Amino acid sequence: MSADEFRRAAHEAVDWVADYLERVESLPVLSTVEPGAVRALLPAHPPENGEPWAAIFADLDRVVLPGVTHWQSPNFFGYFPANSSGASIVGDLISSGLGVQGMLWSTSPACTEIETHVLDWLVELLGLPEQFRGNGVIQDSASSATLCAILAARDRVNPAIDRSRLRAYTSNQAHSSVEKGIRVAGLRPEQLRLVDVDDEFALQPEALAAAIADDLVHDLVPFLVVATVGTTSSGAIDPVAAVVEVARRNDVWVHVDAAYAGSAAVVPELRPLLNDGLDGVDSWCFDPHKWLLTNFDCDVLYVADRSALISSLSVLPEYLRNAASESGSVIDYRDWHVPLGRRFRALKLWFVLRHYGAVGLRAHITRHVESAAWFAAQVDADARFDRVAPANLSLVCFAHRDGDAASEQLLRAVNATGEAFLTHTRLHDRYVIRVAIGGTNTERAHVEGLWSLVSRLA
Ligand code: PLP
Numbered sequence: 001m002s003a004d005e006f007r008r009a010a011h012e013a014v015d016w017v018a019d020y021l022e023r024v025e026s027l028p029v030l031s032t033v034e035p036g037a038v039r040a041l042l043p044a045h046p047p048e049n050g051e052p053w054a055a056i057f058a059d060l061d062r063v064v065l066p067g068v069t070h071w072q073s074p075n076f077f078g079y080f081p082a083n084s085s086g087a088s089i090v091g092d093l094i095s096s097g098l099g100v101q102g103m104l105w106s107t108s109p110a111c112t113e114i115e116t117h118v119l120d121w122l123v124e125l126l127g128l129p130e131q132f133r134g135n136g137v138i139q140d141s142a143s144s145a146t147l148c149a150i151l152a153a154r155d156r157v158n159p160a161i162d163r164s165r166l167r168a169y170t171s172n173q174a175h176s177s178v179e180k181g182i183r184v185a186g187l188r189p190e191q192l193r194l195v196d197v198d199d200e201f202a203l204q205p206e207a208l209a210a211a212i213a214d215d216l217v218h219d220l221v222p223f224l225v226v227a228t229v230g231t232t233s234s235g236a237i238d239p240v241a242a243v244v245e246v247a248r249r250n251d252v253w254v255h256v257d258a259a260y261a262g263s264a265a266v267v268p269e270l271r272p273l274l275n276d277g278l279d280g281v282d283s284w285c286f287d288p289h290k291w292l293l294t295n296f297d298c299d300v301l302y303v304a305d306r307s308a309l310i311s312s313l314s315v316l317p318e319y320l321r322n323a324a325s326e327s328g329s330v331i332d333y334r335d336w337h338v339p340l341g342r343r344f345r346a347l348k349l350w351f352v353l354r355h356y357g358a359v360g361l362r363a364h365i366t367r368h369v370e371s372a373a374w375f376a377a378q379v380d381a382d383a384r385f386d387r388v389a390p391a392n393l394s395l396v397c398f399a400h401r402d403g404d405a406a407s408e409q410l411l412r413a414v415n416a417t418g419e420a421f422l423t424h425t426r427l428h429d430r431y432v433i434r435v436a437i438g439g440t441n442t443e444r445a446h447v448e449g450l451w452s453l454v455s456r457l458a
Pocket of ligand 1: 080140141142143144175177228230231232257258259260287299
């Protein structure tokens with residue numbers, strides 16, 4: 001492909017994306033294709049000869065779009081948001097263009113140093129503890145970040161201790177990635193104890209203390225607590241300061257999963273809710289790819305002390321040896337996560353922070369938090385519904401008072417219109433509708449439109 005041919009195709013691709021983002025609001029949010037429908041449109045065999053770009057691009061509309069659920073629609077309220085933005089897309093494009101592997105400082109110093117620096121900016125922007133400075137790393141996902149914390153915590157334990165005696169703790173509302181991480185770390189699922197939560201779905205520190213005490217009596221070895229700030233089902237916020245206090249007594253690693261909620265700390269007024277106790281944690285992660293305008297994938301992991309992480313994950317073959325690494329004065333991020341190779345993800349985050357500035361980021365979060373409070377107030381004022389959890393940030397959970405069948409029917413009816421998309425969970429053994437507000441282009445008007453729909457179809 002010549003530079004000119006690339007330029008033409010890439011310009012056309014950018015136009016296509018810009019047009020898509022302009023019209024995404026008018027498309028039915030949820031793809032309704034049947035299983036196998038997309039594959040049925042593809043030829044059975046790969047092309048023998050290269051095809052013209054016109055044919056390739058035509059298939060975006062013919063093959064791809066019908067099979068896309070429009071996560072970038074401002075009417076997407078399912079799961080948690082997967083923010084994208086023009087600034088981030090441009091960063092990703094340039095990262096692809098540079099095509100560097102940033103596994104070692106020496107394989108592209110800019111890839112490492114911009115990452116370290118931008119993550120230090122985030123310490124300031126999110127009001128995080130000073131010990132996180134210089135100790136941040138971009139991972140692909142919160143699942144990977146939590147896995148790394150589990151590995152570091154596991155390997156910090158005296159190697160003479162049989163691993164079958166190790167015990168980890170998290171609340172029964174924690175994300176499934178915690179259990180998956182435990183299994184990937186070679187531990188059995190029963191080595192993770194699920195701790196009870198209070199009426200607002202936050203971990204009970206007394207129950208944690210009791211579980212640890214019980215395990216110690218049985219000669220087991222507590223090594224890790226994973227607290228969640230912003231649980232997936234309800235947005236609950238575990239009391240991190242109290243968790244740290246319990247953990248400290250037993251030399252247990254504390255990891256905080258703030259995958260969704262962490263972004264909200266750009267708003268100083270929200271920090272007492274989000275950051276209390278972080279001074280005492282060993283690691284903390286959040287996903288800018290959820291709610292901070294940065295395209296998937298981009299998770300940020302901070303550790304208070306990098307040595308445990310590095311000693312758990314560093315393997316040094318001869319072919320990676322180099323003078324800069326041996327000088328001890330550079331960061332080699334290959335030692336901070338599972339894969340060796342790594343993309344220049346810091347570019348898109350850097351572009352986002354520079355394009356929006358702190359003021360723009362705060363406005364993005366505040367708009368959604370205010371819209372969620374408005375939606376929660378509508379639910380509270382409507383006798384047909386119960387609100388099932390506090391609307392701490394931008395997630396509202398509610399159920400139909402007529403029971404699970406009515407809630408399920410309502411969710412199905414809303415999604416069938418194509419005008420909005422919602423997902424569900426179970427809380428207090430009820431079928432609960434989740435309204436996750438946070439799309440890049442979701443404004444109050446979209447939330448009001450959703451409420452009209454819910455109210456009409458209930
Ligand atoms: N933790 C929490 C609290 C989540 O809500 C999610 C996803 O929604 C995850 C972890 C997993 O995120 P990722 O897809 O970045 O692994």
